[in-house]
Amino acid sequence: MARIRACTLCAAHLPLGPRPVLQASRTSRLLVTSQAPGRKVHESGVPFNDVSGNRLREWMGIDRETFYDAAQVAIIPMGFCYPGTGKGGDLPPRPECAPTWHPQLLPRLTQLQLTLAIGQYALVGMLGKEHCAKRLTDTVRAWREHLARASVLPLPHPSPRNKLWMQRNPWFEAELLPVLRERVAAALAQSAPRVTMSSSPNPTKISPAPPSTNRRSRR
Structure with a gap:
């Protein structure tokens, strides 16, 4: 994990500089993966430390x-650092990140029971493009x-902002969420004693990376 925290592979493309935000342990039973940290998460160094995170935990x-x-x-997101914003919102995760680090990190998570893949980039990364529909809704609908x-x-x-999507797809709350909670509870009920992947001597989890001193203006 020290190597990930020190990574500068994409530094030239990151408007606020590198600050990888992730957590993992050899004993993790559940994997949450999404696109990349937003600006608020970059500033705090804590993943899903926002309104979206509150809803996800719910x-x-x-x-x-x-x-x-x-x-x-x-x-473990598809991109560990905040990629900046474009006309339509946050930019995609940097293409160098997942191919560089996921093959070194994910195989070490040997106790995983369930993966939650959030959004199109994570779905393609976890399921493979051949198993993803063009529309995210259709991929989520095939959750079983x-x-x-x-x-x-x-x-x-x-x-x-996805409130309208939820209203148009009532099956998500009625059918998928109960199974999600059931499978999450089952996975976490089997949690083993913690052995955290970190360079710290007695950590409980991976601590966030220190703030970057490279505060270039946003593109």
């Missing part, structure tokens, strides 16, 4: 203490297939 049926316990929950084949539950982003 979906999962767990509290903050459990969510931020790396011995139980790994949080993905759960059975790969122990992956596809999810939309828990942003409050």
Whole structure:
């Protein structure tokens, strides 16, 4: 993890400089993966430390203490650093990140029971492009297939801006969320003693990286 925290592979493309935000442990039973940290998360160094995170934890049926316990929950996005913004919102995760670090990190999480893939980039990364529909809604609608084949539950982003999507897809709350909470509870009930992947001598979880001193203006 020290190597990840020190990574500068994409530094020239990051408007606020590198600050990888993730947590993981050899004993993690649950993996949460999404696109990349937003600006607020970059500033705090804490993943999902925002309104979207509150909703995600509500979906999962767990509290903050459990969510931020790396011995139980790994949080590994497709891009570890804030990529900046474009005309339509946050830019995609940097293409160098996941191919560089996921193959070194994910195989070490040997106790995983369930993966929550949030948003199109995470779905393609976890399921493979061949198993993803063009529309995120169609991929999420096929959640039973993905759960059975790969122990992956596809999810939309828990942003409050997706309220209209929730209204148009009532099956998500009625059918998927109860199974999500059930599977999360089952995975975490089997959590083993913590062995956290970190260079610290006696950590409980991976601590956030220090703030970057490279505060270039946003593009």
